[in-house]
Amino acid sequence: MAETIRGEPGRWFEDYPVGAVYAGGSLPVSEQDILDFARRYDPQPMHVDKAAAEAGDFGGLIASGWHTAALMMQVLVAYFVPRPGNLASPGIDELRWLRPVRPGDRLSLRATVQSARRSHSKPGQGVVVSLVEVLNQNGNVVMSLKPVSLMRCRSASAGEK
């Protein structure tokens, strides 16, 4: 059976069963964006100095890994994070920067639910762990991570659907 890919966020915990796939986005990354973010938050030569970056290990300017993470969040909010059921994320496991992100790249998202369980301690809440992959325009995964997401359950939200 072909998997169903959802192109917009769910609403509540129940919309995130194991195996559900949420995907979307085509977010352009410009040189100016890379420089602006890195000058403020991650001013290392490979992110802020074109000449040094061209002479360096990556052969050109690359985005800060935290810039890629911020762009991932932008796409995650658009295509994955439940509305209105999102509560918070306590953390992330296994964040990996697999390939450089360069000026002119376009980023998209693929999030696959790996586990989903009701909270023992907090009735009406669920805990979802997903594998989130950020892909470039060639279909290569540039970053992956496993966020933990706390979500409200539909069944605890009287009168809402």
Add this chain to the structure above:
Amino acid sequence: MAETIRGEPGRWFEDYPVGAVYAGGSLPVSEQDILDFARRYDPQPMHVDKAAAEAGDFGGLIASGWHTAALMMQVLVAYFVPRPGNLASPGIDELRWLRPVRPGDRLSLRATVQSARRSHSKPGQGVVVSLVEVLNQNGNVVMSLKPVSLMRCRSASAGEK
């Protein structure tokens, strides 16, 4: 024996033995910073909508976790990342957002080396795993993570100290 806290980055892999502690920073977080970052990268109500945030679970506006991560990187570059020995980071394990970051907070860094080994596959390089903690002005840890850092070895850098 009291531990030595280093207030500036090292240069090469050899400067990051197990147990070394790097610390510093007092980075202010303004409401405007929180709004600016979140409007672009993480436009959820608790980060961008003061009224909704005040009525919500956190009782007020809080920084996007990715904003806290970006601010962490700013302090990490200032106080921990080796110059010129830094190569790259393949990833992060166990990122945890432990407490909200709010307007008016000041963030500082404490990074403790947990493991340090020479690379088997790449002579002249080493792999450092550290526990990075971001603290607020009250000394509470707001975020922790375990980055993996690839660094050049001094012994492979002829003529440099």
